[in-house]
Amino acid sequence: MPDETRIETEHGNQTHEIRTWPLFWEAIRDGFKRFEIVLNRHYLPDDTLHVFEFVPCRMCRGRGSIQEYGRISEPKCEHCQGSGGRYSGRLLIVPVTYVVTRHRGLGREYAALSLGTPREEQGAHYPSDPDPHCIP
Numbered sequence: 001m002p003d004e005t006r007i008e009t010e011h012g013n014q015t016h017e018i019r020t021w022p023l024f025w026e027a028i029r030d031g032f033k034r035f036e037i038v039l040n041r042h043y044l045p046d047d048t049l050h051v052f053e054f055v056p057c058r059m060c061r062g063r064g065s066i067q068e069y070g071r072i073s074e075p076k077c078e079h080c081q082g083s084g085g086r087y088s089g090r091l092l093i094v095p096v097t098y099v100v101t102r103h104r105g106l107g108r109e110y111a112a113l114s115l116g117t118p119r120e121e122q123g124a125h126y127p128s129d130p131d132p133h134c135i136p
């Protein structure tokens with residue numbers, strides 16, 4: 001193990017809201033994607049992820065702004081009014097089973113999470129934070 005690698009051994013009981021694009025959301029739901037790379041907000045094993053599906057705007061591809069050649073400022077996307085997309089209402093509840101931080105190749109501000117078996121919530125659900133953490 002590289003010297004700096006840190007494996008979180010404490011156990012938590014926090015819930016973290018994240019959002020992800022449909023391709024990744026479905027890969028988690030279907031059991032193919034068993035990890036997340038996230039900004040490290042003190043994730044611990046036994047924490048729970050609430051994974052909200054976020055459908056990116058087709059015009060700005062989720063950016064919320066339009067890049068124009070030669071312009072420094074990026075005008076707000078008119079199609080999505082700068083929101084970058086919309087929540088579908090679909091929610092997965094996913095246990096965090098393992099947490100690694102400070103690993104070579106993983107930026108200092110990030111954590112790699114192993115995910116347990118996801119459970120899809122019925123009905124429509126939306127994050128309490130309108131802009132939860134997202135790394136598409």
Ligand SMILES: [Zn+2]
Nearest residue numbers: 057060077080
């Ligand atoms: Zn847009």
